[in-house]
Every structure is written in structure tokens, then in C-alpha cells.
Amino acid sequence: xxxxxxxxxxxxxxxxxxxxxxxxxxxxxxxxxxxxxxxxxxxxxxxxxxxxxxxxxxxxxxxxxxxxxxxxxxxxxxxxxxxxxxxxxxxxxxxxxxxxxxxxxxxxxxxxxxxxxxxxxxxxxxxxxxxxxxxxxxxxxxxxxxxxxxxxxxxxxxxxxxxxxxxxxxxxxxxxxxxxxxxxxxxxxxxxxxxxxxxxxxxxxxxxxxxxxxxxxxxxxxxxxxxxxxxxxxx
Numbered sequence: 001x002x003x004x005x006x007x008x009x010x011x012x013x014x015x016x017x018x019x020x021x022x023x024x025x026x027x028x029x030x031x032x033x034x035x036x037x038x039x040x041x042x043x044x045x046x047x048x049x050x051x052x053x054x055x056x057x058x059x060x061x062x063x064x065x066x067x068x069x070x071x072x073x074x075x076x077x078x079x080x081x082x083x084x085x086x087x088x089x090x091x092x093x094x095x096x097x098x099x100x101x102x103x104x105x106x107x108x109x110x111x112x113x114x115x116x117x118x119x120x121x122x123x124x125x126x127x128x129x130x131x132x133x134x135x136x137x138x139x140x141x142x143x144x145x146x147x148x149x150x151x152x153x154x155x156x157x158x159x160x161x162x163x164x165x166x167x168x169x170x171x172x173x174x175x176x177x178x179x180x181x182x183x184x185x186x187x188x189x190x191x192x193x194x195x196x197x198x199x200x201x202x203x204x205x206x207x208x209x210x211x212x213x214x215x216x217x218x219x220x221x222x223x224x225x226x227x228x229x230x231x232x233x234x235x
Contacts, residue, residue, distance in 0.1 A: 040073035106144075126167075140164065145171040155181045168194040178204045185215075196220050201235065 048065025
């Protein structure tokens with residue numbers, strides 16, 4: 001094979017093709033030297049008077065002319081322009097009517113989310129941010145709202161089973177609208193204070209809330225529409 005290749009000659013035009021294209025097959029001997037591979041290979045040859053001899057994968061010596069080399073893979077081109085940014089993923093915030101019974105939602109951010117008529121029985125919402133969330137009609141029986149922030153949330157409606165036997169340790173229900181809700185609270189004496197400051201309980205059914213020293217009802221509106229602590233309030 002080496003003898004055969006040493007006698008092989010090409011024109012100057014074909015040499016240019018080798019340099020520009022990097023394809024040894026253009027002279028009909030690529031298959032004889034090595035099969036095309038995914039990795040780049042370097043080829044060597046002797047160039048003299050327009051003739052290419054001693055083509056090899058190993059750098060040798062040239063009796064005449066000069067040793068040249070080329071790469072089976074051309075030089076890497078310039079980096080292309082950055083493509084346009086893809087569409088931003090949609091934020092899911094409507095959980096109306098979904099069944100999240102026993103779901104782990106602890107420390108999640110659900111600001112302004114809709115949980116209307118959602119089943120949240122036994123769900124873990126501890127440390128969750130539910131500011132301005134709408135939980136009208138949500139079933140929160142035995143849910144864990146330890147440290148949750150429901151500032152400005154809505155838990156209204158005659159079908160609301162809001163916090164029936166909820167774990168409310170340190171939960172913040174400031175400014176929450178509980179109008180018409182059915183609320184049965186179980187707050188252990190050693191629990192951290194649950195805040196219902198300025199909450200609206202107008203028309204709500206409350207059990208286990210009034211008279212509990214672990215509950216902060218500052219500024220809350222009782223079921224009969226009177227502010228807690230004033231004469232006639234029935235919180």
C-alpha cells in the first residue's frame with residue numbers, strides 16, 4: 001500500500017480541494033487509508049511540483065518537496081447568534097375543585113391562588129404562603145396550617161369546612177375573610193398564638209374559637225358583625 005501511494009499524484013486543483021474540504025475521498029483513496037470516523041484525523045503527505053505522495057496517518061520524511069498535513073474535520077466555525085428566548089412557563093394558580101387530600105404543600109408559595117371547593121383534607125400547608133388566596137368552600141379538615149400565612153385570604157361560603165380540627169400553631173389569618181364559613185377549631189393550650197387580627201367572621205359558624213387565650217382576635221369582626229372586645233360581640 002505504501003508503494004502504491006508513493007506513486008499516486010494529484011493536480012494542484014485537487015490539492016486545494018483537500019485543504020478546503022478536508023476530505024481525502026476526493027482523490028479516491030480515503031477508503032484505502034482509513035474508514036471515516038466521528039473523531040478528527042490528521043493526514044500527512046509530501047508535496048513537490050504539484051504532486052502529492054506518501055499520504056499517511058503518520059508524519060514521515062519527504063525526499064523532495066515539503067511535508068504537509070491536513071485535518072479530516074475542518075476548523076470550527078464561528079459561534080452562531082443566540083436564538084430567541086422561549087416562552088415562559090405558565091404559573092399554575094387555579095386549583096379549583098382539585099383533590100389535594102393528604103397533599104404535601106408545606107412552605108409552598110400560593111399567593112392569590114384559587115382553592116375554591118378544593119379538597120385539602122389532611123393536607124400539609126405548614127409554612128405555606130397563601131396571601132390573598134381564595135379558599136371559598138375548601139375542605140380543610142385535619143389540615144396542617146402551622147406557621148402558614150393567609151393574610152387577606154378568603155374562606156367564605158356556607159359549604160366551607162374551614163379548619164375543622166386544623167393544626168393552626170402560629171398560623172397567621174390576619175385580615176382573612178371568613179364570612180359565612182363553618183369553622184371548628186381545636187387549638188391546644190400549649191400552641192403558639194394563632195392570629196385572626198381584623199379577620200371577618202360575619203355570619204360564620206365558630207366553634208372552639210372564643211375564649212381561647214391562644215387566639216389573637218384583635219380588631220376581628222364577630223359573626224354578629226360587632227368588633228371583638230366590644231359590647232355585644234359574640235366571638
